[in-house]
Amino acid sequence: MFDNINMNQEPISIYIVEDDAVYSKILEHFLSLNPDFRVKKFNSAKEFLKAVHEKPDIVTLDYTLPDSTGDKILSQVKEISPETKVIVISGQSDIKIAIDLFRKGAHDYIVKDEDTQQRLWMAISNIRENITLKKELATLQKEVEKKYDFNKVIIGHSDCMKAVFRLIEKASNTNITVSISGETGTGKDLVAKAIHFNSERKKFPFVPVNVAAIPRDLLESELFGHEKGSFTGAIARRIGKFEEANKGTLFLDEISEMDLAMQAKVLRVLQEQELSRVGSNELIKISVRIIVATNRNLLEQVKRGKFREDLYYRLLGMPIQMPALRERGNDIILIARHFIDEFCAENNLGKKNLDVEAKKKLMFYSFPGNIRELKSIVELACVMSDSEEIKADHIQMNNQNNNVLQTDSLTLKQYTTKLIQHYLDVNSYDVLRVATLLNIGKSTIYRMISNNELKLYKNTDEPINEP
């Protein structure tokens, strides 16, 4: 019977509540054969209830005690220590009592007979497995929480990042929908995870969906699930991402890529908090926190009829604008140091530092690919450097044209035009935003556009209509 004991498992505390001295002795002896079980005996309800605050893992409870009954004690245990598993052991097989006990939270109901020990052993083995899994889960959750402690994971001391941290904290304390915007590579997904894993929903799933990565005709099934046979290829029932994220968080990345028909369906789900799988009329209630992200200007998309206005306002919730790396000043060096340390440790390269010129080179670069680009640049620099020092020569930019301060052969006017064009390129051609960022009048930009000095292009290279 004890052959399958795993000696490496954590000890389990088991309290025996039994007034029958003989039976109590037998249970104690039987359970103590397993060195992982810490067994204590109590011969009355009164004596046991004094110790229940110690929160044992398991209690074997005799249903008939001189000073109380099993159901009363069970209720008290569940009130004081809800996690404790109670196995009621009774001298009689009474289905009504058993049902009542299960309703009150008993884990098992065992009748005293020839098989009692074996049944008890099975019940305890199951509980033990469950406890071990729960402990593992709790450990993993702590690790994940640690991993997404945003003050440690998202590096940055700049004012704009401090503002982002404040918003993350506020968003974590509520269920508000969050819309994160920012250029590619600014860490929008990291912010979404930080909000989820610091919120009340952290015990439930965080489900990311990259809308742009899913073919349009499959998106509905991906989000809402489908019934078997609802379309060609639907060989089995499948739950969708909304259901998967129930009680947790659904992160819809690149939301602006969703087509209008799908937007209407998502809007309905968000309004009603219920959905039906493709091929089914059954309505399924859900409770999902939504976080969306985009690298486009959603309001601009609304104006252009590409995004539903009602969905826009539904999703806007708390907007968090992720600053581009070039707007974060010294954060560039802080993040570069972090990536250098991480890469050198992973590759046994020894400690390396950036010299002054290398730092300058990084500070003067515009980083169109933001943090993702910085990471690849400094990792390459670590490889290229043969000493403890990383020099400017080791910093190889992916696209030298993006160095906005490369001014050697430019006049002031050319430089200004180039700078504004660059800001338009990396800010989704949002004229108002660029005007604010550069502290110039929007009419200046519009004038330069009408003079063909500046261009407004979408990703498809199709000119954008001026407002």
Place this chain on the structure above:
Amino acid sequence: MNPSTNHKARLYNLEKLYGIEHKDANFVKEVLMLFLNTIPAISDELVKAANEKKWEQVYFLAHKMKANIDLLNIESLKKEIRVVEESSKTKINLDNISDKVKFINSIIEQCAHQIKEDFDGKTFKQVNR
């Protein structure tokens, strides 16, 4: 139902106890000591409660004795203790309870005597297995 008819036969056996712990004779002795220290006294209380027609108390005591009677395989009492338990619980057929508990008490007494004998003779293990 007359205990004298089976006076010399073994009233109990340790098959189940050895089934729980087949190696540890000390454990078996310990359990038997507990049996001797508790069950005869409970049996006396059972007689008293039946005489006083305290049926709830009779039920409680019979219920407690039942598991011990099963554990020591006291065949002659397995059915009797259940009848007493059920009658006192349902309060039906209470007339015969007094006789039955006296019978139970007498068997428990003999059983205790046999166990003590087996302990003294140090042969209980062989005899009862």
